[in-house]
Amino acid sequence: MISLRLPPDLERELDSLAKSEGKSRTEIVKQSILEYLQNRLHRKTPFELGSDLFGKHNSGMIDLAKNRKKYLQDNLRKKNEKRSTH
Numbered sequence: 001m002i003s004l005r006l007p008p009d010l011e012r013e014l015d016s017l018a019k020s021e022g023k024s025r026t027e028i029v030k031q032s033i034l035e036y037l038q039n040r041l042h043r044k045t046p047f048e049l050g051s052d053l054f055g056k057h058n059s060g061m062i063d064l065a066k067n068r069k070k071y072l073q074d075n076l077r078k079k080n081e082k083r084s085t086h
Helices: 008-021 025-041 046-050 068-085
Strands: none
Touching: 008 025
């Protein structure tokens, strides 16, 4: 069993929420602790958090990360060639 002291304002908020949801304060505190533990124990990695964004705009270049400097140089060269022909 755990007992804890809450600041009066937090206790009032907890009472208000419990009343509006038709739950006891104990139920809400238990649920809150459970959610907190689940979030802490099952933390997502930065990759997992951004996985829906990776590869979203597919360039078709499978070695872009490895050869990014070469591709940048090629693009700059092409851009300069276009400028010099105008």
